Amino acid sequence: MAVESDIGAMAPVMAFALVGALGVGSQWVAWRLRMPAIVLMLVAGVLIGPVTGVFNPARDIGPLMGPMISIAVAIILFEGGLTLNFHNLADAAKGVRRLVFIGAPLGWLTSTLALRYGAGLSWESATVFGGIMIVTGPTVIAPLLRTARLSKRPAALLQWEAIVNDPIGALAAVLAFEVVLVMNTATTVNAAIMDLVIGITVATVLGILAGYGLARAFKRGWVPEYMKVPVLFALLLGIFGLSDYVLHESGLLAVTIMGIVIANANLPSYEELRRFKEHATVLLVSGVFILLAASLDFSALRQLDLRAISFVLLVILVARPLTVFVALLGSGVPYREQILVAFTGPRGVVLVAVAGLFGDRLIGLGFEDAPLIAPLAFVLVAVTVVLHGFTLAPFARWLGLTGADVPGVVVIGGSNWTTAFAEALKKAEVPVLMTDPNFGNLRGARAAGIPTFSGDILSEAAEQRLELISYATLVAATDNDAYNTLVATDLAPEFGRDSVFQVMRAKNDSARHQLPRTLGGRKFGVEETHRGLERMIADGWTFRITRLSEEYTLEDWRAKRPDAHLFARIGTNGAIKLIRKDEEVKPAPDVRIIALRPPGSDEPEQPAPVST
Numbered sequence: 001m002a003v004e005s006d007i008g009a010m011a012p013v014m015a016f017a018l019v020g021a022l023g024v025g026s027q028w029v030a031w032r033l034r035m036p037a038i039v040l041m042l043v044a045g046v047l048i049g050p051v052t053g054v055f056n057p058a059r060d061i062g063p064l065m066g067p068m069i070s071i072a073v074a075i076i077l078f079e080g081g082l083t084l085n086f087h088n089l090a091d092a093a094k095g096v097r098r099l100v101f102i103g104a105p106l107g108w109l110t111s112t113l114a115l116r117y118g119a120g121l122s123w124e125s126a127t128v129f130g131g132i133m134i135v136t137g138p139t140v141i142a143p144l145l146r147t148a149r150l151s152k153r154p155a156a157l158l159q160w161e162a163i164v165n166d167p168i169g170a171l172a173a174v175l176a177f178e179v180v181l182v183m184n185t186a187t188t189v190n191a192a193i194m195d196l197v198i199g200i201t202v203a204t205v206l207g208i209l210a211g212y213g214l215a216r217a218f219k220r221g222w223v224p225e226y227m228k229v230p231v232l233f234a235l236l237l238g239i240f241g242l243s244d245y246v247l248h249e250s251g252l253l254a255v256t257i258m259g260i261v262i263a264n265a266n267l268p269s270y271e272e273l274r275r276f277k278e279h280a281t282v283l284l285v286s287g288v289f290i291l292l293a294a295s296l297d298f299s300a301l302r303q304l305d306l307r308a309i310s311f312v313l314l315v316i317l318v319a320r321p322l323t324v325f326v327a328l329l330g331s332g333v334p335y336r337e338q339i340l341v342a343f344t345g346p347r348g349v350v351l352v353a354v355a356g357l358f359g360d361r362l363i364g365l366g367f368e369d370a371p372l373i374a375p376l377a378f379v380l381v382a383v384t385v386v387l388h389g390f391t392l393a394p395f396a397r398w399l400g401l402t403g404a405d406v407p408g409v410v411v412i413g414g415s416n417w418t419t420a421f422a423e424a425l426k427k428a429e430v431p432v433l434m435t436d437p438n439f440g441n442l443r444g445a446r447a448a449g450i451p452t453f454s455g456d457i458l459s460e461a462a463e464q465r466l467e468l469i470s471y472a473t474l475v476a477a478t479d480n481d482a483y484n485t486l487v488a489t490d491l492a493p494e495f496g497r498d499s500v501f502q503v504m505r506a507k508n509d510s511a512r513h514q515l516p517r518t519l520g521g522r523k524f525g526v527e528e529t530h531r532g533l534e535r536m537i538a539d540g541w542t543f544r545i546t547r548l549s550e551e552y553t554l555e556d557w558r559a560k561r562p563d564a565h566l567f568a569r570i571g572t573n574g575a576i577k578l579i580r581k582d583e584e585v586k587p588a589p590d591v592r593i594i595a596l597r598p599p600g601s602d603e604p605e606q607p608a609p610v611s612t
Contacts, residue, residue, distance in 0.1 A: 015060040019294075022048065023286025030147075037147075038140055038346075039389045041286060042382060045293020057295045065291060072284040074240040074255045077166055079281045081259025082273070095153075095333045096160040099341075103161070103327035104168050107134045110319035118311035119376055121369050124180045128358050129373050131172030133315070133380075136162045137348025140385055144346065148393040149469040151401045154337045158344060166252065169351075173358055180365070199247020203254040210239045210254075211261025218267055229276055292352050292378075300375040308376060312383050320345040336399045344392055346384040352377050406574035407472030408432055412457055412487055413503075414441030417533040418477050421567070422450045424543035424594050430576050431470055435462070436478065458490055473499045473576060476521055479530045481505040488521030498522070501578050503530050524578040526565035526596060540599030543567070547592045554585060554593070561597060568594040 010018070022044045030037035048055045057065045112130030115121045121129065141162040145155050214235055217223050223231050236255055244251035267273070324342035333341075352374075359373035396402045408431025411418050418434065422445060425432040434445045435453040442452040455461055474495050476484035488502045502521030506529045528536065548554055569577045569585055570592040579585060585593070 010055060010060040012061060012064075015055060015057075018048070018055055019287050019290045020283070023290045024283065026290075027282065027286055035389075038144070038289065038348075038385045041289040042293050042385060045290040046296060048290075049294025050296050050298050055294050057291050061291075065295075069288055069291065070244075070251075071237065071240070072288045074251055075236065076281050076284055076288075077163065077252050078236055078255040078259040081163060081256040082263050095157050095328055095331050096164070098327045098331050099157065099161040099324070100164050100168070103323050104134050104165055104172070106326055107165075107319070107323040108172055110323055111315065114311055114314040114319045115376075118307060118314040119372065120307050121372065122367060125362055125367055125369050125373060128173055128176040128180060128362065129355060129376070131176045132169050132351055132354050132358070132377075133347070134169035134172055135166045135347065135351055136345050137166070137351060137381075140346040140348035140388075144388060144392050148396055149402050150340075150392075150396050151337075151469070152467055153333070154340050154396070154401050155469075157333070157337070157341050161341075163256065166256070168253075169354075173354055177358055177361060180362070195247060199243075199250040200253065202246045203243040203250040204257055206239050206243050207254040207257025208261055210235055211258040211265070214258075215262055215265035215267055219265075228273065232273065296378060297375075300371065301379070303372060304375055304379065308379055311376065312380055315380060316343075316345070316384065316387070336401060340396055340399055340401055343395070344388055346388040347377075347381045348385070352381055402469070406430060407576070408470050409473045409475060409576060410435065410457070410468070410471045412436070412474065412476045412484070413478030413530075414438070414443075414445055414452070415477070415479065415530070415534060416444065417530075417537045418475075419444040419448060419450070420537055420543050421475075421594075423448050424545060425568075425576070426450060428545050428570055428576075428592060428594065429574065430570065433466070433471060457487055468494070471495075473501070473578060474521070475501045475503075475524070475578070477503040477530060481507075481530075485515065485520040489519050492521070503533065504528060506531070522578075523580050525567040525580075536596065541596050542599075543594055544597050545592055545594055548589065550589050557593070561595065564595040564597045566593060566595050570594070 023041060026040040026044050027037040029035075030040045049057075061068070108130050111133035112123075112126045115126035115129055115133075116123060119126075136158070141158050145159060150158075214232065217231075218228060236258065239258055240251035240255050242251075243254035262273075321342040325338060328338050328341070355377035356374045359370050359377075362370035362373065393402065406429070409422075409425055411422050411432060411434045414434055414436035422432045422434050426449070433451050433453065434442060435455070435457045436442050437454070437456050439454040442454055445452050453462060453466055457466075472495065474488070474491055476488045478484055484502045485505070488500045492500045500521040501524045504523055504527050505515075505520075526533070526536075546557060548557065566579050566585065569579055571577070572588070572590050
């Protein structure tokens with residue numbers, strides 16, 4: 001039961017600040033604790049809303065809440081469409097088409113049956129709500145995929161299905177509601193069908209024209225760089241509003257199509273736009289979840305009975321698996337991936353927002369069970385978010401569909417010293433991948449049994465073929481300083497700037513050749529150029545692994561090996577951290593260190609064997 005609070009209405013500015021702080025704060029805490037962020041946001045929203053009464057969106061924000069959520073969902077879906085580059089879909093294309101063209105109608109049917117026989121809703125309410133339940137929630141899927149680190153194809157299947165089916169689910173609800181409206185008003189069937197066709201056509205045309213026009217304007221230089229994001233936002237809001245005016249909720253379809261068109265237009269500034277939109281989406285997802293959770297009405301939940309539990313179980317254990325298995329039958333998608341997709345169906349923002357909207361409309365038409373739609377939607381979202389938030393990663397690991405348990409290292413550049421370093425990483429059981437545009441430079445790595453990729457790490461082929469989710473650290477170490485800087489700068493947003501390293505540049509000490517801190521990667525190990533490291537290996541220097549203990553500490557190792565250069569620290573959990581010169585290293589028992597040691601230093605360091 002909600003706690004009655006005597007706290008007065010919160011100022012709108014303070015309310016927005018609270019929502020932002022809790023949303024982003026929950027995501028940061030979840031990152032630190034390695035927990036699903038959605039779960040923490042849900043808990044935070046419920047605590048400040050119905051539990052304590054500190055924040056009441058209807059009271060503190062008022063009529064702005066509905067439009068804010070609608071615009072936020074539109075921007076989230078546009079960002080989702082902006083990630084749907086057809087070149088990146090690759091071998092998941094057939095599965096996605098089946099999940100959309102077969103899975104969406106079948107999901108509508110199975111969800112409607114679950115609502116009718118599980119929750120006990122009328123056919124009219126079940127049909128409208130069942131259409132909304134087609135969606136699986138890109139606002140939930142994206143954070144879960146980021147945490148679970150799934151393999152490329154199942155991740156693509158889940159992401160594309162969520163994004164493409166979101167507007168389809170909203171439109172299915174519109175269609176069902178129009179039919180219900182026809183049955184309960186004097187509106188003709190022909191008029192309802194005509195409105196629906198016009199709305200979908202207008203949304204599709206507007207999305208294509210807006211995306212194509214914007215891409216053309218950007219390519220021809222009609223919009224300066226500093227205005228590209230503002231122009232994009234203004235056009236996005238305009239297209240959403242115009243399409244939504246023609247047919248309610250069709251704006252979701254329009255902005256999704258607009259995003260897809262832009263994603264496949266090969267814009268030079270595409271990455272900057274996409275990353276900015278990703279940052280905006282993190283803020284919007286956080287805010288919307290806090291708002292919806294804080295708006296929860298416990299009295300509405302008390303209307304539910306045990307049939308709500310049977311409804312949720314039917315959706316998770318029957319409706320969703322049946323839909324996926326039938327849709328992917330004969331698709332060529334491996335059975336393990338089908339199982340993962342079938343039992344991963346979290347619902348999110350769009351479901352709650354659209355369900356609340358159509359629930360109110362059905363109440364207006366006099367359906368007695370319509371007030372149950374909103375609480376049923378929230379219960380389904382809460383259960384699926386918590387369930388999949390905590391089980392997706394271990395379930396995917398059990399199926400063998402995640403990256404390595406120990407985050408690995410990508411080494412860019414094949415040479416004698418990088419091969420020696422990669423061999424040490426492999427011996428320490430740290431996953432390592434070596435890439436080089438020159439096939440011959442990888443000869444030594446292949447002979448040592450190190451996984452390799454011959455090609456440019458920045459190419460589309462690398463993006464499609466490499467499972468980079470298994471790697472958390474990147475080392476740019478070719479003999480071309482300019483290429484190293486390019487790779488480190490381009491991939492820093494993907495790996496994290498603190499996890500991208502670069503071998504020292506040849507002209508690093510020259511003031512005329514020094515680069516800004518925003519370019520390139522961090523230094524590590526001994527401050528030597530690529531040529532210098534090659535010379536050290538040629539002179540007999542070797543990479544060695546040493547395990548520290550309470551009896552043999554880092555200070556003991558430093559005292560005995562003053563000439564050695566520390567390169568990396570491997571924690572007790574197997575995670576590796578590259579070390580800069582003179583950086584303080586946190587010592588601990590059972591921690592291993594990788595160092596480059598001079599010739600003639602291969603004798604044991606202490607009676608107990610600690611080196612390999």
